[in-house]
Amino acid sequence: MTRKPGNTRPRIRRAAKSGCAAALHLTGVDQLIGKTLGMNNMPLVLGYHRVVTDFDSAAQASIEPNLISVETLKHQLEYFAQDYTFVSLDELVASLYQGSREGNKLAAVTFDDGYADVYHNAYPLLRDMNIPFTVFVVSNLIGTDQLLPHDHLYLLVSEAINTSRVDVFRAIGELQDATCQIAKELENELYASSDAFDATRRILDSLNLEGIKTLINRMESRLCLPEDRKQAFRGLSPDMLSEMLGAGVTVGSHTVSHAVLANETADNVRAEVVRSKHYLQNCLNTEIKHFAYPDGSFNALVIAEVARAGYTSAVTTCTHQDRARPELTIPRHLLWEKSSINGFNNLSTAVLSCQANGIFDPATKCSRMHFA
Structure with a gap:
């Protein structure tokens, strides 16, 4: 991401955030706050985009918050695995219908957009760690050099x-x-x-x-x-998706073209959510039950079209939920290379704990009027 030379604001913010997190984590206050917010009984859904071998190199030509290195992803998942049981999105959604259970903390891992580096870098890692995951695919991107x-x-x-x-x-x-x-x-x-x-x-x-x-x-x-x-943004091929499906990976829809749905007409919304579902089902010969809102953009009309298309669940990028359809507005924690580091650019388990407990949610609260 392009920044002004000498800009120290991100570093100062990270230092303040990690310092606050360390104090809360060391005293156990983060867990108390999480319990008060009901986070200890809520499943944790993690969201990622591209997974690369060299973050600094990839960041020269890509949106930084869409990137995470294999090494950082591994460390983040190892941390969450200490307190959560990683399950498929199908299992996590089923738990929502059944109601939360004390002491049974579930987590699911998701990747948006359908970049080929998920196959090359994330898939081998999560397979070795025995962690199921879901990849939300933009159907127009499959097997192409087309840029989102x-x-x-x-x-x-x-x-x-x-x-x-x-x-x-x-x-x-x-x-x-x-x-x-x-x-x-x-x-x-x-x-x-x-x-x-x-x-x-x-x-x-x-x-x-x-x-x-x-x-x-x-x-x-x-x-x-x-x-x-443009080469780094190549999409997953049908063969890559088929191989991952055969290994237990879940594939979901992320629309046809990554349209920001709240900015679109009702007809366009319907086309994006229905056609992507049908294309993926025909291409992969599997049922597509899960959906991710591009850019976390949704409103009442969008939710209605997602429901009409027959999706079992839909995930967002914020904490806003539709009380009438909570399964179609499941919150996610979007993480990337620098989302959980301290002032010294090292991964902070205290920050990760505070993120999982919803402590930073008010500071990063979505400003969209989803239900206006």
Whole structure:
């Protein structure tokens, strides 16, 4: 992720967070708070994206919070395995219907988007650790070199910022549709931006999938990305998915094209959740029962369409839940390389404990109005 040179804020925040976590963990207060919040009886669902061998190298051309190294993933899972029993998503969802049981702490591992490095790096590790997991696949990505919208945008925005290509940002202001005013505001914001992640985040929050695709085409017409920068984002192939399925891995849907569903029309939402399910079932000859909301974006309409499509469960990226359909708004803890480290860049078990007990949830509370 592009950052301003000499920016020490992330380091200061990590030091403060890990210091607070250490105090709570050493005194056992984290467990007490977790018990008060009911976290000790709640299953733990962990969410990841890409799994790489070298984080620093991969971070040069990828969204950092989407990355975790094999080594860090192993250490995180080893820590949680001390207190939780890892089960498949099917078993975890069944436990939700049956009601929580004191002393029976369950956890499930999930990976979003369906990158090939999940097969190459995560699959061997979790197989050796005897940990079941679920991979939520964007069906259009299977077996292709196609980039997902957020990855494509991030690469383009990063390149534009790094090369001071002002004309690339003008492509945003030239969008001639209902988002014209938003596009002009985005152009001005990106012109002054030095953080590719924040800029990408703003675009994804502001435009629907059609607008994002139009923008990507306009930016690409002015800025050519080197082909070697796209290779790391290759999707899982049907053969990779079939092999993992045969070994007990669960496959779920993550839509057709990773559309941010709350930004889409009802017809588009229905197409994304239904077509991805049907495609995966036909391609893999297995029932697709589980769904993950791209970017954690959902509202009442989206939940209704997911239910109508026949999914047994759906996972989010925040703590908001629909009381009427809790199984379709299952919270997850999204973790990555630096999500649980201290001020010295070392993995902190105290931070992991506080995360599992929901202590940092208020500080990272989702600002979306899911049920407005």
